[in-house]
Amino acid sequence: MDYAVETFQLSKMFETKEKGRKRVVKAVDHVNIKIGKGEFFGLLGPNGAGKTTLIKMLCTIILPDEGTAKINGYDIIKEPYKVRRSFGWFHGETGGRSLYWRLSAEDNLRFYAYLQNVPKDVAKRRIDALLEFFGLTEDRGKLVKEYSTGMKVRVMLARALLHNPPILFMDEPTIGLDTISAVETRKLLTALNAELGKTIIFTSHNMFEVEQLCQRVAIMRKGRIIVDAPPSQLREMLREIRSVEVEVREASDLQKVAEQLVAIPVVGKVLEIKNNAYGHVIRLQVDNEYEAIPEIAEKVQRLRVKVSAIRQSEPTFEDIFVKLASEEE
Ligand SMILES: Nc1ncnc2c1ncn2[C@@H]1O[C@H](COP(=O)(O)OP(=O)(O)OP(=O)(O)O)[C@@H](O)[C@H]1O
Ligand SMILES: [Mg+2]
Numbered sequence: 001m002d003y004a005v006e007t008f009q010l011s012k013m014f015e016t017k018e019k020g021r022k023r024v025v026k027a028v029d030h031v032n033i034k035i036g037k038g039e040f041f042g043l044l045g046p047n048g049a050g051k052t053t054l055i056k057m058l059c060t061i062i063l064p065d066e067g068t069a070k071i072n073g074y075d076i077i078k079e080p081y082k083v084r085r086s087f088g089w090f091h092g093e094t095g096g097r098s099l100y101w102r103l104s105a106e107d108n109l110r111f112y113a114y115l116q117n118v119p120k121d122v123a124k125r126r127i128d129a130l131l132e133f134f135g136l137t138e139d140r141g142k143l144v145k146e147y148s149t150g151m152k153v154r155v156m157l158a159r160a161l162l163h164n165p166p167i168l169f170m171d172e173p174t175i176g177l178d179t180i181s182a183v184e185t186r187k188l189l190t191a192l193n194a195e196l197g198k199t200i201i202f203t204s205h206n207m208f209e210v211e212q213l214c215q216r217v218a219i220m221r222k223g224r225i226i227v228d229a230p231p232s233q234l235r236e237m238l239r240e241i242r243s244v245e246v247e248v249r250e251a252s253d254l255q256k257v258a259e260q261l262v263a264i265p266v267v268g269k270v271l272e273i274k275n276n277a278y279g280h281v282i283r284l285q286v287d288n289e290y291e292a293i294p295e296i297a298e299k300v301q302r303l304r305v306k307v308s309a310i311r312q313s314e315p316t317f318e319d320i321f322v323k324l325a326s327e328e329e
Helices: 051-058 080-086 092-098 105-115 120-133 149-160 179-194 207-213 231-240 254-262 289-303 317-328
Strands: 003-018 021-031 034-036 040-044 066-071 087-091 167-171 199-204 216-221 224-229 243-250 267-276 279-286 306-313
Touching: 003 051, 003 199, 021 051, 021 066, 021 224, 034 199, 040 051, 040 179, 040 207, 051 066, 051 167, 051 199, 080 087, 087 092, 087 149, 105 120, 105 149, 120 149, 149 179, 179 199, 179 207, 199 207, 207 231, 216 231, 216 317, 224 231, 224 317, 231 317, 243 254, 243 267, 243 289, 254 267, 254 279, 254 289, 267 289, 267 317, 279 289, 289 306
Parallel strands: 040 199, 040 216, 087 167, 167 199
Antiparallel strands: 003 021, 003 034, 003 066, 216 224, 243 279, 243 306, 267 279
């Protein structure tokens, strides 16, 4: 079968200096993945997991130390030009800087089409179609600096599609977006996949976003893919990880409060104690938050601890990793 992306023991190491000492980071560690044509593939993982490094190798921005990959059937090391014609790239964090704010959307697209060697007549037709697809036809002449965030994202997505690539690499496209623009971006990505048949490789920190959008989800940790599953399986895993956060205003002895809460029969262990803008947060593992929350409320009242909130909390990557490790034992 022909894959959109296929990696073979793909690896990249970085040498860094920490306090004068050399340290080797295995950013991507012998990764083997196969992504079918037309798939919407989500890559999840905490900071530093290796997502961007993996995408950068697939985009021929950096070379692997070991292994290789095929994009649209072309080898990233031997056929980089053919690879580059096969994909569009979008990076949420640096994306904003990749448009000329004092040019209109149309002029931006025309300029980038020229850089990508798209023939003039083809470019004209394609720009019209892309502006239409992204709902920008009316505002095509407006300067990008006058656009809303959501509109800028749409121009950047259009930019990634100028050479009509079958594959799109989207590195955290929703990072830093307000809720409305993030929802809009997700809808557009779904349309690009469903209506135009683009293969999408999508990275994110947001488990719920990935679970909602993708047909397959991989989770990376320390350079390795440790989960590769359909979203239903991730959903199941997330459902099993239940926790409650107790936000404590002031507490002279947080540890002691945590110990008292763990003593409640329906409360499991302490997952984490952290500080936020409002005070301290104790995160507790529970089997059922609806049973645990009233019990916790009663206990803190008896203990006379000043608590500003008790709520259900979302699972973290660490929770998933701990769960996976415990299942392996
Ligand atoms: N150019 C570089 N030089 C040295 N180390 C690097 C370089 N690029 C990445 N790394 C290291 O490689 C590891 C993987 O980084 P990478 O940016 O790929 O992670 P990521 O999953 O994209 O993280 P994030 O979610 O924060 O974007 C990290 O430990 C990072 O510090
Ligand atoms: Mg990254």
